[in-house]
Amino acid sequence: MSTDYQPIKDHFRNHPKVEIAEGRGAQGLKLNGKMFAMFYKGDLTVKLKPETVTRLxxxxxGLPHDPGTxxxxxxxLLIPSDKRDTWIEYCELSLRECS
Incomplete structure (x- = not known):
């Protein structure tokens, strides 16, 4: 796993409701067992309300996220690696919208 995601992991490491999914399979952040932010091919994908995705x-x-279909x-919303300085901000937004 790229260390590019380490700041996100460090930020959420002690959050009482967030689980950091590492190892095999999809990697990212989970709330109540469901992924809300996923580390995806060097970029970040976050789950948001459809209207928020459209606005952003x-x-x-960011960009639309196509999982290959x-x-x-x-x-x-796919947030490219060149915008990694916004990743924590959008993870926090996703957490609020998914709560």
Whole structure:
């Protein structure tokens, strides 16, 4: 696992409701056993309300997330690695919207 994600892991390590999924399978952050932020091919994908995803894409904050099906997911925002300085902010937003 890339150390690019280490600041996110460190930020959430002691959060009482967040589980850090590491090891095999999907890696990222979970709330109540469900992934809300996923480390994805060097980038970050966060789960948000569809209207939030649309707004943030329009603002240039991220891109639609296509998991390889050819159809972007309405409730996922892909934040590229060149915007990693915003990753914790969007993980926090995702946590609030998924709570």
């Amino acid at each position: 894409i329009d603002e240039g904050a 050819g159809k972007p997911m309405k409730d996922r």
